[in-house]
Amino acid sequence: MFIAGHAGLVGGALRRRLLQERCDILTIDRRRLDLRRQQDVENWMAENRPDIVLLAAATVGGIVANNTRPAEFLTDNLAIACNVIEAARKYDVGKLVFLGSSCIYPRDASQPVTEDALLTGALEPTNEAYAVAKIAGLKLAQAIRRQYGRDFISVMPTNLYGPGDRFDPERGHVIPALVHRMSEAKAAGTPECVIWGSGLVWREFLHVDDCADGVVHALQYYSGDAPLNIGSGEEVSIATLATLIAQAVGYRGRIVFDPARPEGPRRKLLDSSRIRALGWRPRVGLRDGLVDTVRWWRAQGHVAPAPSSARLALCHAEV
Structure with a gap:
């Protein structure tokens, strides 16, 4: 099981959660594998051949970072999503979970926001570049699922916090x-x-350990074309x-x-009724x-x- 972005907030929580299940986990430091470089990603995937990929890697930040570095947020996240998802298809990964964000939904979507609200209105301008890249990754996972029959799914967590976060007063959430x-x-x-x-x-907030538990739950019990919201509901x-x-x-x-x-x-606020119907609940x-x-x-x-x-x-x- 390959955790892309294992050193980040979500990736670290996923690693902690999967170690509890005694999973065989693959990780690699960003200094050894730059997920923005297509050939490097394909070479690594060809050599390691993971059965499952959890794509939690991303360039992230708060309002200031999104507003001042939109090109970086767009190009980095587009490259990461395209390279990892396509390499997973090419090298026969059995299941992939793409982690997006609640910012993919329209700024003025009805509350709580259901998965069906995607692409029904304009995005929030302060994080539009990041949202567009995440929507592209979600759509690529959908397209590969439809064209090649691969079990690639997408989950959309709400605002996350917890151990492993970036405590940066200028760039953090x-x-x-x-x-x-x-x-x-x-x-x-x-x-x-x-x-x-x-x-x-x-705002809705979810502890990152609850998010990791929700992702693992989706990995086990969800196989669908639509994205799956993961939120606290509060x-x-x-x-x-x-x-x-x-x-x-x-x-x-x-x-x-x-x-x-x-x-x-x-x-x-996300409507997380679909994942709750699968038996998942937040705990923290x-x-x-x-x-x-x-x-x-x-x-x-x-x-x-x-x-x-x-x-x-x-x-x-x-x-």
């Missing part, structure tokens, strides 16, 4: 970015933390999320919102998951140092 910034603010004694957006948008406002993170970190300063900054669509609640995430981050020795005086006033995070 909202939860790890806020954990880092609030830890900085706590260490510096900063009286307030300013967060991008109004705080009034609502929404929280960014304002509430910020309060929960502050509690988990121990930050007691004021939380201030900057509505002039981008924050994405008002709601983004958001409050407990945040505490677990902060505990893991600190155990890695990444407690944020006090920032320089030039950065004491603001505590940005991307939603």
